[in-house]
Amino acid sequence: MYPSSIPRRKKVERELFETLYSVGPGEFICKLLKSQGNYLFTAEDERGEQLLLSIPDRLRNAFYFSSGDYVLCAPLEHKKVRGEIRTVLYEKQITHLIGLNSWPKNFPTKSSRKTQNQDEPYLSEDMLPSSDSSYDGAECDSIKEESGSSSS
Numbered sequence: 001m002y003p004s005s006i007p008r009r010k011k012v013e014r015e016l017f018e019t020l021y022s023v024g025p026g027e028f029i030c031k032l033l034k035s036q037g038n039y040l041f042t043a044e045d046e047r048g049e050q051l052l053l054s055i056p057d058r059l060r061n062a063f064y065f066s067s068g069d070y071v072l073c074a075p076l077e078h079k080k081v082r083g084e085i086r087t088v089l090y091e092k093q094i095t096h097l098i099g100l101n102s103w104p105k106n107f108p109t110k111s112s113r114k115t116q117n118q119d120e121p122y123l124s125e126d127m128l129p130s131s132d133s134s135y136d137g138a139e140c141d142s143i144k145e146e147s148g149s150s151s152s
Helices: 005-018 091-099 110-119 133-151
Strands: 028-035 040-045 050-054 070-075 081-089
Touching: 028 050, 028 081, 040 081, 081 091
Parallel strands: 050 081
Antiparallel strands: 028 040, 028 070, 040 050, 070 081
């Protein structure tokens, strides 16, 4: 890493984590689905439509983007690439956008996703062993019979 890139990275980091954004005219919120290679992501917008987004130069090689992240995008007039990522939205920014009524209704909030995960059991019921007591007893009886017949 070059020394000149350290101040730039700190500036971008401060901008990403501390700035509270609002959705401007023409801007939209998307959920990242899949990386498509060099600075491109497939994303889903609030209507459920899939589109291709690019990562701007200032965010390239500074931070990693992962699928499932929510991003604020500016539109682009391009045939394939429909938008450019303006910023990644973290929990603090999402709660701010919910307060402004700018958060899309069909995207879950981070807090509701956490409560859903806490309510779900770690293992589903069909993955657990059966609690049929006759099965356990029959198995124990057959083991006792085998051990008793070998000792006589």
